Amino acid sequence: MEMTEKKLQTIFDQYPAKVQKSRKKHIIIKNSELESQEIEANTRTIPGIITNRGCAYAGCKGVVLGPIKDMVHIVHGPIGCGYYAWNTRRNKAKSDDPKHNFINYCISTDMQESDIVFGGEKKLAKVIDEVMEIFDPKCITLSATCPVGLIGDDMGAVAKAAEAKHGIQVLSFSCEGYKGVSQSAGHHIANNILMEKVIGTGDQETAPAKFPINLLGEYNIGGDGWEVERILKKIGYHIVSVMTGDGSYEALKNAHTAELNLVQCHRSINYIAEMLETKYGTPWLKVNFIGIQGTIDSLRNMALYFDDKELTLKTEVVIASELARIEPIFEQYKKICSGKTAFCFVGGSRGHHFQNLFAELGMETLLAGYEFAHRDDYEGRQVIPTIKPDADSKNIPHYVAEVDEKRFRLKVSPEKMLALKARIPLGQYNGIRYDMKDGSIIVDDMNHFETEEFIKLLKPDLFASGIKDKYVIQKMGINSKQIHSYDYSGPYAGFNGAVKFAEDISMGFASPTWNFITPPWKDQPLLEGTVNEEGVA
Amino acid sequence: MLDCTPKEITERNSGGIINPAKTCQPIGAMYAALGIHKCLPHSHGSQGCCSYHRMHLTRHFRDPVMASTSCFTEGSSVFGGGANLKASIQNVFHIYKPDVMAIHTTCLTETIGDDVSSIIKTADVAEGKLVIHANTPSYVGSHITGFSNMTKAMVSYLAESTSPIKKEQINIIPGFVNPGDMREIKRIVKSMDIEYILFPDTSGVVDTPMTGEFQMYPEGGTTVEQLKDTGNSKVSLALGRFASSDPADLLNKKCKVPVVTLKTPIGIKATDALLMTLRTAFAHEIPKELEVERGQLVDIMTDTHFHFHGKTVAIFGDPDIVTGLTEFVLSLGMIPIHVLTGTPGGSSNSVAGSFEDDINAMLKPTGIQANVKSAGDLFTLHQWMKNQPVDLLIGNTYGKYIARAEDVPFVRVGFPILDRSVHSYLPIVGYHGAMRLVEMISNALLDRQDRDAADEDFELVM
Numbered sequence: 001m002e003m004t005e006k007k008l009q010t011i012f013d014q015y016p017a018k019v020q021k022s023r024k025k026h027i028i029i030k031n032s033e034l035e036s037q038e039i040e041a042n043t044r045t046i047p048g049i050i051t052n053r054g055c056a057y058a059g060c061k062g063v064v065l066g067p068i069k070d071m072v073h074i075v076h077g078p079i080g081c082g083y084y085a086w087n088t089r090r091n092k093a094k095s096d097d098p099k100h101n102f103i104n105y106c107i108s109t110d111m112q113e114s115d116i117v118f119g120g121e122k123k124l125a126k127v128i129d130e131v132m133e134i135f136d137p138k139c140i141t142l143s144a145t146c147p148v149g150l151i152g153d154d155m156g157a158v159a160k161a162a163e164a165k166h167g168i169q170v171l172s173f174s175c176e177g178y179k180g181v182s183q184s185a186g187h188h189i190a191n192n193i194l195m196e197k198v199i200g201t202g203d204q205e206t207a208p209a210k211f212p213i214n215l216l217g218e219y220n221i222g223g224d225g226w227e228v229e230r231i232l233k234k235i236g237y238h239i240v241s242v243m244t245g246d247g248s249y250e251a252l253k254n255a256h257t258a259e260l261n262l263v264q265c266h267r268s269i270n271y272i273a274e275m276l277e278t279k280y281g282t283p284w285l286k287v288n289f290i291g292i293q294g295t296i297d298s299l300r301n302m303a304l305y306f307d308d309k310e311l312t313l314k315t316e317v318v319i320a321s322e323l324a325r326i327e328p329i330f331e332q333y334k335k336i337c338s339g340k341t342a343f344c345f346v347g348g349s350r351g352h353h354f355q356n357l358f359a360e361l362g363m364e365t366l367l368a369g370y371e372f373a374h375r376d377d378y379e380g381r382q383v384i385p386t387i388k389p390d391a392d393s394k395n396i397p398h399y400v401a402e403v404d405e406k407r408f409r410l411k412v413s414p415e416k417m418l419a420l421k422a423r424i425p426l427g428q429y430n431g432i433r434y435d436m437k438d439g440s441i442i443v444d445d446m447n448h449f450e451t452e453e454f455i456k457l458l459k460p461d462l463f464a465s466g467i468k469d470k471y472v473i474q475k476m477g478i479n480s481k482q483i484h485s486y487d488y489s490g491p492y493a494g495f496n497g498a499v500k501f502a503e504d505i506s507m508g509f510a511s512p513t514w515n516f517i518t519p520p521w522k523d524q525p526l527l528e529g530t531v532n533e534e535g536v537a
Numbered sequence: 538m539l540d541c542t543p544k545e546i547t548e549r550n551s552g553g554i555i556n557p558a559k560t561c562q563p564i565g566a567m568y569a570a571l572g573i574h575k576c577l578p579h580s581h582g583s584q585g586c587c588s589y590h591r592m593h594l595t596r597h598f599r600d601p602v603m604a605s606t607s608c609f610t611e612g613s614s615v616f617g618g619g620a621n622l623k624a625s626i627q628n629v630f631h632i633y634k635p636d637v638m639a640i641h642t643t644c645l646t647e648t649i650g651d652d653v654s655s656i657i658k659t660a661d662v663a664e665g666k667l668v669i670h671a672n673t674p675s676y677v678g679s680h681i682t683g684f685s686n687m688t689k690a691m692v693s694y695l696a697e698s699t700s701p702i703k704k705e706q707i708n709i710i711p712g713f714v715n716p717g718d719m720r721e722i723k724r725i726v727k728s729m730d731i732e733y734i735l736f737p738d739t740s741g742v743v744d745t746p747m748t749g750e751f752q753m754y755p756e757g758g759t760t761v762e763q764l765k766d767t768g769n770s771k772v773s774l775a776l777g778r779f780a781s782s783d784p785a786d787l788l789n790k791k792c793k794v795p796v797v798t799l800k801t802p803i804g805i806k807a808t809d810a811l812l813m814t815l816r817t818a819f820a821h822e823i824p825k826e827l828e829v830e831r832g833q834l835v836d837i838m839t840d841t842h843f844h845f846h847g848k849t850v851a852i853f854g855d856p857d858i859v860t861g862l863t864e865f866v867l868s869l870g871m872i873p874i875h876v877l878t879g880t881p882g883g884s885s886n887s888v889a890g891s892f893e894d895d896i897n898a899m900l901k902p903t904g905i906q907a908n909v910k911s912a913g914d915l916f917t918l919h920q921w922m923k924n925q926p927v928d929l930l931i932g933n934t935y936g937k938y939i940a941r942a943e944d945v946p947f948v949r950v951g952f953p954i955l956d957r958s959v960h961s962y963l964p965i966v967g968y969h970g971a972m973r974l975v976e977m978i979s980n981a982l983l984d985r986q987d988r989d990a991a992d993e994d995f996e997l998v999m
Contacts, residue, residue: 014632015631015632016627016628016631016632019628019631019632044608044610045584045608046608046624046628047605047606047607047608047621047622047624047625047628048579048605048606048607048608048624048625048626048627048628048629048632048633049605049608049628049632050603050604050605050633051584051588051606051608052588053584053588053608054584054585054588054589055583055584055585055586055588056585057585058585058588058589074553077644077675078561078644078674078675078676079554079557079559079560079561079675079679079879080560080561080563080564080586080589080644080675081585081589082554082557083557083559083560083561084560084589084590084592084593086556086557086935087935088592088593088596098540098541099540099541100541101540101541102541104538104539104938105539105541105555105556105916106554106555106556106557107553107554107555108553108554108557109551109552109553109554110552110553110554110557111644111676112552112676112677113674113676113677115552115676116644116647116648116676123551123552123553126550126551126552126553127551127552127553129551130549130551130553133547134541134543134547134555135541145644146582146583146614146643146644146645146648147644147645147648147676149614150614150645150648150649151648176614177582177583177585177586177609177645178583178609178610178611178613178614178645179611180610180611181610182584391612392610392611392612395611448603448633449632449633452751466592467592467595467596468588468591468592468595468602470595471595471599471600471601472601472751473751474747475601475745475747475748475749475750475751475752476749476750476751477747477749517747517748517749518749
């Protein structure tokens with residue numbers, strides 16, 4: 001069913017006037033005849049609307065910091081914040097030094113009423129002392145939660161004192177849940193401090209191997225990062241650091257030695273990508289390792305950047321061998337998925353990336369969007385100069401890195417850079433709108449009401465979203481796929497990931513359970529059946 | 538697994554927690570509010586809390602969990618959330634059309650001191666619609682406290698004593714248990730032919746059938762009419778002191794409904810106590826059906842006693858559940874040597890007694906020397922287990938890390954269970970629930986015996 005402005009209006013009409021006015025700016029129907037289509041994004045959530053969004057703490061501790069396995073992450077707050085971000089996001093990590101792999105631990109100051117009244121600084125300092133005694137980490141992070149900012153605890157001072165006392169880095173993150181309007185503020189807060197205090201503090205001047213790269217905005221959900229690393233290593237790249245899935249403090253410190261930064265999740269890590277370029281002269285390339293073609297394109301773009309004959313050859317050899325292996329299997333699943341339609345609504349990145357995989361499986365994405373992306377993720381980075389920070393976001397500090405006089409080095413000449421930029425997305429991201437079909441819907445901060453309404457109007461065969469939506473959608477008899485947690489499966493990135501995803505989606509479509517939803521007595525008249533020896537005739 | 542946890546126990550007195558055995562108040566309030574028919578829980582705070590709480594309940598129940606939030610920004614955090622809450626109330630009733638909005642707070646709104654009841658009074662609430670609220674500061678108690686506080690709100694806002702003569706009906710506050718448990722409690726009371734009001738009641742809300750249609754407000758939940766009528770009941774039964782005593786006591790103060798507080802009816806003794814209380818209060822005989830069930834349970838316990846007799850066990854979780862489990866494993870002849878809850882014992886203004894006293898009182902006659910702790914964490918429990926290994930661990934999903942690290946058989950009971958399904962449909966309370974627990978415990982122990990047996994010792998019949 002074609003979506004029209006008129007049908008869209010039937011949804012808006014059900015809102016109170018004020019809500020209607022606001023929501024209209026967050027939904028567009030893709031029209032390529034228009035040069036640009038402005039969408040409102042990264043603005044405050046409407047109270048009571050039933051949003052899918054989380055908070056700045058989740059974006060900082062839950063997303064960016066949490067996966068760094070050899071740091072101890074202390075949550076300064078009442079118990080809930082620490083508890084809910086404990087092992088729930090599937091950022092996998094393994095370590096040769098299990099005594100310093102803290103990935104399965106949840107450490108909280110467990111603030112009590114007295115801490116709210118008299119302040120929690122002393123308790124925080126004591127918790128740091130205990131963590132040092134028990135775990136002996138090389139770095140500790142402190143994450144603030146809602147009440148911390150309100151009662152005026154000076155976490156920065158506690159961190160400074162602890163650094164002096166224990167001789168390790170103690171990083172303080174003011175990621176109170178009410179900062180900004182979503183998880184996004186937390187990404188920015190985390191990026192600032194990691195860049196200012198960790199990245200580039202290592203003593204390596206050059207990488208120990210050829211073709212050194214960093215993988216940015218890859219959190220190794222279900223092993224995604226490991227699959228990408230597998231492919232990259234096979235081709236001959238040296239991975240200096242991953243930010244931050246299976247990431248480590250030591251690797252982060254030497255991230256400045258890379259020759260190229262790959263950006264998978266633009267939203268959460270573009271700040272660091274930009275700052276690495278400013279400070280060390282290292283360009284970044286937008287990659288997408290979700291989907292077969294996305295993976296191939298990303299690999300070829302990397303080869304173009306490094307412009308090395310052997311590397312280019314190896315790139316093609318690896319692509320060919322991987323394709324030969326996976327294509328026959330992928331084709332089997334394509335038969336099941338082809339012709340079906342999908343919705344794709346995820347955080348700040350996958351709402352775009354997974355559309356590639358759907359397309360490769362012969363599925364059309366009718367609707368897509370993000371919880372907390374900014375206009376550049378929708379419309380492309382070229383709109384950044386036109387984005388006006390509003391009252392809710394302008395309090396997020398914007399750290400600006402300066403040129404490192406000693407280590408700054410242009411990795412490619414300005415002329416070559418210009419030529420490359422014409423061919424590959426160096427320092428550029430085109431946004432979700434660029435790749436969507438005309439007539440498809442783009443929704444920002446979609447709420448429960450709109451979820452139900454769009455499903456009724458467009459009747460998708462599959463809805464890719466998160467856990468809060470999953471069972472709502474399934475109750476409607478529609479196949480629902482989590483693409484935050486991958487429904488505990490994965491990896492979904494890279495070549496193996498594409499096959500795994502295809503298998504999982506197909507399993508969802510092919511499951512016999514959908515056939516049992518209607519009981520037989522609901523579609524058979526009461527008086528016609530007769531019972532014989534084999535049961536009901 | 539958990540390689541950073543040392544065997545040597547050093548005293549920790551910072552008040553910090555490593556690997557909690559509790560979570561914060563609002564999730565308990567949200568769960569309780571879901572137990573009201575046609576109610577939308579509302580989280581007055583920044584939206585992160587609400588998302589986390591919905592996610593967590595959804596993962597445990599594998600069913601939709603709906604709730605709205607006031608979506609605080611930094612501005613409202615400084616100047617107060619009145620405008621956010623009023624906008625929420627307007628938007629929720631306009632767009633989502635519940636009969637009741639049940640508001641709870643977070644550490645944010647409690648710290649800034651939003652006066653929720655005043656805000657509600659000046660909000661635009663349509664005729665016939667209700668808004669109730671509970672204060673649920675995350676820095677006090679645990680999710681169990683939050684459950685208790687929202688259940689108190691049902692009493693303070695709704696319960697009415699409309700006649701001087703009480704009705705022949707009983708109020709039952711089931712505590713923070715699964716819908717499967719609530720169904721089982723109702724079945725028992727029904728089979729005794731006693732009129733009852735169970736509140737809150739999440740059966741039919743978070744265990745809904747697949748019909749091909751999503752229902753925002755499922756068929757289950759205690760109705761507002763029932764909640765009002767709780768003031769006319771003859772007696773209130775509070776099952777589990779931590780979750781249920783306070784609301785029952787409030788109902789007594791407000792409407793003069795006397796209270797009987799019992800353990801969560803886990804195991805034979807606690808279920809016997811429940812039936813005896815019902816029998817006494819209403820002078821109804823225990824039906825044959827329940828007597829047969831009890832006899833079947835005792836038969837099973839006798840048949841299988843050698844599976845678990847003398848085995849040591851560690852138990853953790855929410856205080857009411859852990860108390861019931863401890864009593865039951867004792868009646869099976871097991872030896873609980875580590876018993877821990879994350880919930881602090883006896884929160885402020887609460888009549889809930891001390892968890893540690895309760896457990897120690899049960900252990901004393903047996904002579905078992907055990908580690909017993911309230912307001913403890915799983916780091917402590919793990920260290921105890923390294924120093925005094927056990928044959929079995931019982932607790933929520935988070936226990937699986939310790940069970941793997943120490944290679945201990947593990948039975949999942951309590952909240953949350955995030956890595957197995959079906960559990961929330963089936964009871965652990967009543968005689969049937971006890972049978973299920975016996976099955977789970979002996980299966981875990983026998984599976985381990987099978988796994989570890991040499992080929993020549995591998996048994997067909999066990």
